[in-house]
Amino acid sequence: MADISKITLPTGNTYNLKDQQARDDIAAIQAAISGGVTFMGETSTALTDGSTTKSIVINSATITAVKGYLVVYNSKEFVFDGTKWIEMGDLSLIGDLGWKDSASGSYTPVGSVSQPTFTGTSSSVTITATDNTSGNYQPKGTISTPTFTGTATTSRGKFTPEGSVTVTTNSTENKTTTVAPTTGTATYTPAGTVTQPNFTGTSTTSTGKFTPAGSIGLTTTNKTAEVSKAASGTATYTPEGTVAAPTISIKTAGTTTTVNSITNEGTLPDLQTKVENETLTITFSAGTLPTKGADTIVKTSDAVYKASAPKFTGTGARLVTGNIAVPTSASFTGTEGDVSVSGTPAGTVSQPTFTGTGVRLVTGNIAVPNTYTATFTGDESDVSVTGTPSGTVSQPTFTGTKA
Numbered sequence: 025m026a027d028i029s030k031i032t033l034p035t036g037n038t039y040n041l042k043d044q045q046a047r048d049d050i051a052a053i054q055a056a057i058s059g060g061v062t063f064m065g066e067t068s069t070a071l072t073d074g075s076t077t078k079s080i081v082i083n084s085a086t087i088t089a090v091k092g093y094l095v096v097y098n099s100k101e102f103v104f105d106g107t108k109w110i111e112m113g114d115l116s117l118i119g120d121l122g123w124k125d126s127a128s129g130s131y132t133p134v135g136s137v138s139q140p141t142f143t144g145t146s147s148s149v150t151i152t153a154t155d156n157t158s159g160n161y162q163p164k165g166t167i168s169t170p171t172f173t174g175t176a177t178t179s180r181g182k183f184t185p186e187g188s189v190t191v192t193t194n195s196t197e198n199k200t201t202t203v204a205p206t207t208g209t210a211t212y213t214p215a216g217t218v219t220q221p222n223f224t225g226t227s228t229t230s231t232g233k234f235t236p237a238g239s240i241g242l243t244t245t246n247k248t249a250e251v252s253k254a255a256s257g258t259a260t261y262t263p264e265g266t267v268a269a270p271t272i273s274i275k276t277a278g279t280t281t282t283v284n285s286i287t288n289e290g291t292l293p294d295l296q297t298k299v300e301n302e303t304l305t306i307t308f309s310a311g312t313l314p315t316k317g318a319d320t321i322v323k324t325s326d327a328v329y330k331a332s333a334p335k336f337t338g339t340g341a342r343l344v345t346g347n348i349a350v351p352t353s354a355s356f357t358g359t360e361g362d363v364s365v366s367g368t369p370a371g372t373v374s375q376p377t378f379t380g381t382g383v384r385l386v387t388g389n390i391a392v393p394n395t396y397t398a399t400f401t402g403d404e405s406d407v408s409v410t411g412t413p414s415g416t417v418s419q420p421t422f423t424g425t426k427a
Contacts, residue, residue, distance in 0.1 A: 165424020174415025216380025225371025238358025265338020
């Protein structure tokens with residue numbers, strides 16, 4: 025974006041541009057720091073450019089600002105000129121490097137490295153081993169046979185014998201037992217009869233609604249009625265006839281005035297600007313005026329017109345309604361219908377009594393094992409026990425010759 029420091033007007037004169045706001049701000053800052061600047065620190069009191077707050081809080085302490093105090097609030101610097109605070113700058117606009125004395129970084133150059141190649145020939149390598157007490161390789165030798173020393177151990181395990189148990193019962197040992205009632209599905213119904221209960225009640229009256237079946241027949245007679253004009257409502261009839269056209273005439277003539285016509289519209293003003301070497305140059309052409317033509321009379325207001333009252337000529341028409349059926353008599357024809365009423369009669373029923381025959385319940389024969397006739401038949405089976413014997417194995421030794 026180009027800068028402008030000067031301006032050249034159409035007269036040819038060139039002038040310097042003056043930023044009055046910047047000059048006023050600089051003058052205010054210079055006036056505020058004319059007696060020296062004291063940096064007080066960061067304040068928690070909200071400040072803006074032009075604030076007149078004198079009581080501010082710094083590090084939880086309340087102080088009264090005097091001319092030359094410099095503080096920071098929300099990354100912005102403010103200086104007090106004795107009356108108001110002047111914003112000097114915004115530290116949040118400074119980048120990370122603005123707070124460093126030096127900086128370093130890593131850089132990876134652009135390019136590529138060609139794959140290196142190796143060129144050589146194969147050869148044979150011979151390794152010879154010789155006996156040497158100071159050598160570092162000892163492949164030859166023997167390992168002594170290790171010995172095992174252990175103690176007796178006992179193995180335990182679980183064994184399930186194979187076979188079956190046969191139980192024989194003795195019919196002479198069959199037992200009977202008493203059956204007592206309990207909860208669950210009923211299995212026995214006693215025999216007997218229940219006496220018939222007696223009912224004692226009082227008379228009751230049942231009421232209900234009944235709709236008779238049938239139809240009503242009407243005898244009608246056609247009637248006519250006169251139709252008259254209603255006081256209000258939607259129109260339903262337009263009479264026949266014609267309306268004579270009114271006579272229209274001028275009541276008051278309108279006014280006129282004379283205007284000038286234009287034969288040549290002229291040219292518009294022309295403004296051109298350009299910026300070179302920070303100088304804004306403005307050129308201006310005023311253009312030409314329109315050319316006046318002949319005078320023309322035009323109306324400035326419309327005339328006032330009047331009209332005669334229109335005349336209506338028509339034929340009167342009587343309006344009557346169509347036939348209106350008016351009942352003269354009515355008769356009902358129906359059939360007899362049933363009425364169904366439901367309800368619960370009032371009264372009590374005497375407590376019934378039960379007369380029956382007692383029955384003793386016993387179980388059938390129950391087979392009871394005879395303890396003296398139970399026998400077991402089985403086969404001998406092997407027991408397999410696995411485990412790790414207790415003991416130690418001596419450390420074997422190696423005897424060889426160094427090479």
